[in-house]
Amino acid sequence: MEFLGYFGGVFEPWAFMLLLGGTVGGLILGATPGLSPTMAVALLIPFTFHMSATHGLVLLGAAYTSTVAGGAVSAILLKIPGAPANIATALDGNEMAKRGEGAKALHLSFLSSGVGGVIGILLLIFLTPVLAQWVLKIQTPHVFWIAILGVTVIGSLDSKSFVKGLLSGCIGLWLSTIGYDEIQGTERFIFADALSGGIGIIPALIGLFAIPQVLDMMAKGRVDSLIEALEVPKQKLSASIRELTKYVRALSIGTVVGSIIGLIPGVGGQIAGLVAYDQSRKMSPQREKFGTGHPEGLVAAESANNAMVGPSLVPLLTLSIPGSPTAAVLLGGLLIKEIFPGSDIFEKHPEVVWTFINSMLVGQILMVFFGIMIASWAAKIARAPAPIMAAGVLVLAVFGSYSVGQSVGDVHIMLALGVGMFILEKFGFSAAPLVLGLILGPIAGDNFTQGMTLAAAQDGPWVYFFTGTLNIILISLVVASIAYSFWNNMLAPGKKPAAGPATEDAK
Amino acid sequence: MTSRRMQHILPGSAIFLLASVVTWLSFTEQPAEAFLFPRVISVVFISLAIWNLIRAVTGMSKVGRGIPVATLKNLVPGLIVMLAFVFFGAKHLGFYLGSTLAFFAIYSFYDPALWTSSKDWMKRIFVTVAFMAVIYALFAVVLQVHTPRGILF
Numbered sequence: 048m049e050f051l052g053y054f055g056g057v058f059e060p061w062a063f064m065l066l067l068g069g070t071v072g073g074l075i076l077g078a079t080p081g082l083s084p085t086m087a088v089a090l091l092i093p094f095t096f097h098m099s100a101t102h103g104l105v106l107l108g109a110a111y112t113s114t115v116a117g118g119a120v121s122a123i124l125l126k127i128p129g130a131p132a133n134i135a136t137a138l139d140g141n142e143m144a145k146r147g148e149g150a151k152a153l154h155l156s157f158l159s160s161g162v163g164g165v166i167g168i169l170l171l172i173f174l175t176p177v178l179a180q181w182v183l184k185i186q187t188p189h190v191f192w193i194a195i196l197g198v199t200v201i202g203s204l205d206s207k208s209f210v211k212g213l214l215s216g217c218i219g220l221w222l223s224t225i226g227y228d229e230i231q232g233t234e235r236f237i238f239a240d241a242l243s244g245g246i247g248i249i250p251a252l253i254g255l256f257a258i259p260q261v262l263d264m265m266a267k268g269r270v271d272s273l274i275e276a277l278e279v280p281k282q283k284l285s286a287s288i289r290e291l292t293k294y295v296r297a298l299s300i301g302t303v304v305g306s307i308i309g310l311i312p313g314v315g316g317q318i319a320g321l322v323a324y325d326q327s328r329k330m331s332p333q334r335e336k337f338g339t340g341h342p343e344g345l346v347a348a349e350s351a352n353n354a355m356v357g358p359s360l361v362p363l364l365t366l367s368i369p370g371s372p373t374a375a376v377l378l379g380g381l382l383i384k385e386i387f388p389g390s391d392i393f394e395k396h397p398e399v400v401w402t403f404i405n406s407m408l409v410g411q412i413l414m415v416f417f418g419i420m421i422a423s424w425a426a427k428i429a430r431a432p433a434p435i436m437a438a439g440v441l442v443l444a445v446f447g448s449y450s451v452g453q454s455v456g457d458v459h460i461m462l463a464l465g466v467g468m469f470i471l472e473k474f475g476f477s478a479a480p481l482v483l484g485l486i487l488g489p490i491a492g493d494n495f496t497q498g499m500t501l502a503a504a505q506d507g508p509w510v511y512f513f514t515g516t517l518n519i520i521l522i523s524l525v526v527a528s529i530a531y532s533f534w535n536n537m538l539a540p541g542k543k544p545a546a547g548p549a550t551e552d553a554k
Numbered sequence: 555m556t557s558r559r560m561q562h563i564l565p566g567s568a569i570f571l572l573a574s575v576v577t578w579l580s581f582t583e584q585p586a587e588a589f590l591f592p593r594v595i596s597v598v599f600i601s602l603a604i605w606n607l608i609r610a611v612t613g614m615s616k617v618g619r620g621i622p623v624a625t626l627k628n629l630v631p632g633l634i635v636m637l638a639f640v641f642f643g644a645k646h647l648g649f650y651l652g653s654t655l656a657f658f659a660i661y662s663f664y665d666p667a668l669w670t671s672s673k674d675w676m677k678r679i680f681v682t683v684a685f686m687a688v689i690y691a692l693f694a695v696v697l698q699v700h701t702p703r704g705i706l707f
Contacts, residue, residue, distance in 0.1 A: 097697050208617040210606050214569065217599040221576055224592045231588035236579060261636075268628035269666050434664035438657040439685055441636060445644060445653065446689060450699040455645055462640045466633070474565045475618030492591040499590060 049393075050172050053401035057409050062105050065098075066406050069109025070413045074421060076110070077117020079436065084114035084132070085373045086256040090440070092249050092380050093447035100384040100396070104403040107380050109410045111373050115352050116160040116414050120421075123152045123345075132355075135324035135348035142340030150422055154287030155342050156349045157418035159294075163302045163350030164411035167357030170306050172404055174358070178365045179390045185366075187498045188512045192521035194491035197368035199525050200311070202480035203532030210536075211476045213529070219484020222246050223492065230496060241456030248379040250448035250461040251485055255478045256376070257444045258465020264437035284419060294346040297327045301347040305354030309371070310361055323351030357407065364388045364400065367490055372479040378486055383451065559613050561620035566603075566610035573603035635659045649701035650690060658682040 056062060069091075076087040088110050095103030118133035123140035136156065143152040185193070202216035203209045225236045226245025237243050291298070304323040327347035328337040337344045355371065362368040367388045369375035381388060386396055393400055448461035468478050502511035512518065577596040580589045609615040635656050643652030661682060667674040693699045 094692075094697065208615070210602060210609065211617065214599070214602045214606055217595060217602060218569075218572075220595045221592065221599060224595070228588040231585055233585060233588045235583070235588060235592065236576070262629060262632070265632035265660070265664060266625045266628050268624075269664055432665070434661045434666075435681060435685075437632070437664060438660040441639075441660065442653045442657050442685070442689060445640060446649070446693050446699070446701075449644075449649070449701065450693060450697060453700065455702065458640055458644060462636065466636075470565065470621070473618055473621050474562060475615075495591045495594065496587075 049176075049397070050401045050405060053398060054405050056101060056398060056402035057105070057406045062102055062402070062406065065102055065106040066109045066410055067413065069106045070113045070410055071417050071421075073110040073113030074117035074120075074414065074418055077114035078120035078421075083256065083260065084111060084118065085376055086260055086440075087114045088373050088376045088380075089249075089252040089256045090443050090447055092252065092376065092383070093450045095380060096249075096383060096451050100381075100386055100399045101402045103380060103384060104377075104399065105406040107377055108403055108407040109413075111377065112164060112353065112356055112407055112410045113414045113418075115356060115373075116157060116164070116349070116418055118352075119156040119160070119349055120153065123156065124149060132320050132352045133348075135320040136345055136352075138324065138338050138348075139341050139344035142338070143342065143345065146340055148282075148340070150282035151287055151290065152342070152345060153422040154282060154284060154419055155291055155294075155345055157415050157422070158287060158291050159298055159301065159346040159350040160353040160418070161411050161415035162298055163305055163352070163354035164356060164414070165408065166302050167306055167309060167354040168404065168408045168411060169357070170310075171357035171360050172408075174310075174361050175364050175404075176393055178361060179393055185390075185517070187494045187501065188515075189517050189521060191491050191494040191498055191512070192518060192525065193366050193368060194487040194494070196521055196525050196528070197362075197366075197487050198480060198484050198491075200528045201372075201483045202477075203528050208475050208536060209529070209532035211474075212480050212532070215471070215476045215478075216480035216484040219481040219486075220488045220491065221484075222251070222481075223485050223488020241454075241459050244452075244454075244456075246460055246464075246485065247448075247452055247457055248382060248486060249451045250457040251464055252376050252379050252482065253444050253448045254461035254463070254465035255468045255482055256372075257440050258462060259469040259472055259478070261437045261441050261444070262466070262469040264433045267433065290342065291346065294343050296330065297343040297347040298350050300327045300330065301350030302354040304347075305351030306358045308351070309355035309358030319351040319355040320348040323347040353411070360404075364392055365390065368487070369483065372482060375479070375482050375486055382486075559610070559615075562610040562615040562618070563607075566607040566615065570600075570603040570607045573600040576600075631663050632660055635663075645702050648703045650686065650694075653689065654682060654686045657685060 057066065073084075073087065077084060088107055091107060091110050095106055098106070115132055118128060119136045119140065122128040122133040122137035123144050126137050126141040128134045128137050140152045140156065143149065198216040198220065199213065202212035221236075223246070225242050227233075227237075227243065228235050234243070301323040304326055305319045308319040308322060324337075324344050324347050327343060328334045331337070331343055333341065333343065359369065359371040359374045360377070363374045363378055365388065367378065369378050378388070384399075386392070386399060444461060444465070445458055448457050449455065451457070468476075468481070471481075472478065498511055499508060502508040505511060513522065573596070576592070577600045580592040580596040583589050606615070639652050639656035643656060646652075647655070658678065662669075662675075662678050665674070665678060667677075693701070
């Protein structure tokens with residue numbers, strides 16, 4: 048119950064203002080089609096650079112929570128998911144809105160997001176310290192394998208093609224080696240002056256997540272992107288709460304599925320909503336109503352999306368392995384504050400970590416409150432013109448990537464990575480494994496080099512890296528994640544892959 | 555050979571070329587200790603790149619729709635503005651002036667409203683000025699980020 052002692056930090060005026068701003072801003076950004084939660088959090092990181100670690104993380108945590116929930120607004124009113132996590136929400140939510148039940152759909156969406164989110168954060172509170180104790184047993188070779196596992200899991204499960212997913216991870220790992228090697232005092236892969244300091248995490252994150260979306264908006268050309276949003280007639284909140292109590296089964300399925308998926312390193316929220324929706328449909332006596340505007344599907348999907356948020360931070364805070372692409376961006380936010388996740392994070396930075404976690408708990412409640420408040424004028428939010436967004440995000444990306452290191456070279460790197468990622472995405476590559484490779488690369492690289500040095504003094508690299516129970520378990524997990532994806536992609540052509548939206552057009 | 559297959563061969567070849575360069579450098583550059591980890595990565599990288607290229611050449615690579623010519627045509631003006639802004643405007647004109655021009659150019663070009671209507675031009679100017687005022691307040695006043703000034707500001 049240590050976390051209770053740090054609740055005061057959340058209600059300090061400046062921290063609470065950031066929490067409020069992050070929640071409302073996150074809801075608006077999430078509701079805007081084309082602005083993903085990952086991109087929103089990546090664009091916010093430069094602002095946190097000038098804040099204390101606690102305040103910066105409070106802002107990022109609030110934005111993370113509320114952008115995921117806010118994505119439901121455009122999914123329901125426009126049938127355009129604000130984020131990949133909201134794809135399942137659009138299936139029934141939009142049908143409800145077409146029937147004139149837009150307000151009910153939005154209320155149910157925010158309420159179920161809140162319930163799932165609170166339970167997810169409680170899991171984070173109680174699981175993380177336990178896992179952190181277990182992490183004490185982990186040694187150099189294990190950390191290397193865990194980092195590799197993070198890249199292979201997300202590379203094989205979060206991509207449209209597992210070959211391209213793993214290739215993306217490899218590109219990320221290679222990018223992480225660019226720059227000056229401090230141990231040997233030598234330069235590696237420095238093809239231009241801008242690369243001499245290596246590739247900064249923040250410019251890379253902004254470029255990889257924001258620029259492809261800017262280019263996607265431009266790719267549509269001069270088309271009228273103001274899709275008519277459905278009207279939102281008024282609805283009493285009490286009626287929506289009563290309605291929610293009818294769907295306890297869907298709420299429970301969504302929360303459990305979201306929590307479990309959040310805990311799996313690298314998998315993230317993209318698939319939580321779809322898996323919960325699918326499971327809820329299978330277990331429902333009214334399964335034929337799913338897809339026709341049945342609230343059960345909406346409740347399952349939205350509770351899963353937000354239940355995933357808290358558990359996705361468990362592997363992040365203890366093992367440095369993000370549970371989702373947005374959590375990967377949060378890891379970047381921690382690293383620039385020189386907070387290194389691991390077994391001792393609760394001993395070294397208890398105030399920062401517990402205030403951050405507590406703020407996410409309070410943020411879930413604020414998110415429900417403000418989400419319901421904005422429901423009546425949500426239609427207007429969801430119709431922000433694409434040309435303004437494209438130009439605005441570009442300018443923010445340039446200023447954001449410059450402001451951290453005050454280097455024009457960082458801006459060049461940001462744009463080069465962004466344009467490159469846009470092209471790669473069009474050919475089935477994915478940004479998430481590349482980012483994971485970039486972030487986990489130094490962890491894997493340092494532990495590999497250290498491990499090789501230690502192995503040379505002991506029984507050699509084979510014994511050091513490939514024997515021992517934990518090594519074997521981790522290697523098995525790496526192999527299993529690749530084999531599972533290989534089976535889905537190559538050997539079972541008739542079978543739909545499990546990775547949800549990212550794999551919807553997988554071969 | 556279909557144009558779709560060709561679309562997959564081009565990035566597949568580019569990635570193979572990159573992987574080859576990375577592998578070559580990893581195994582030839584010195585000191586070897588500094589390139590130990592890159593060597594491990596490059597072996598996996600080149601293997602996957604070869605596999606990916608074979609799939610592209612044999613037409614097995616079907617994931618990803620490529621970049622159609624129409625999309626490319628839509629992209630070119632915006633891309634030129636982006637590149638001019640980042641590689642020239644930001645440094646030589648100044649971040650704020652460069653950003654204002656880039657924002658206005660991108661917004662005006664992709665805005666579906668009429669280009670002949672003075673009312674729409676006024677709206678574009680107003681939105682640009684308002685947005686840049688917010689950016690200036692955030693970065694120059696609140697965060698006190700010193701950006702290159704260029705010829706004006």
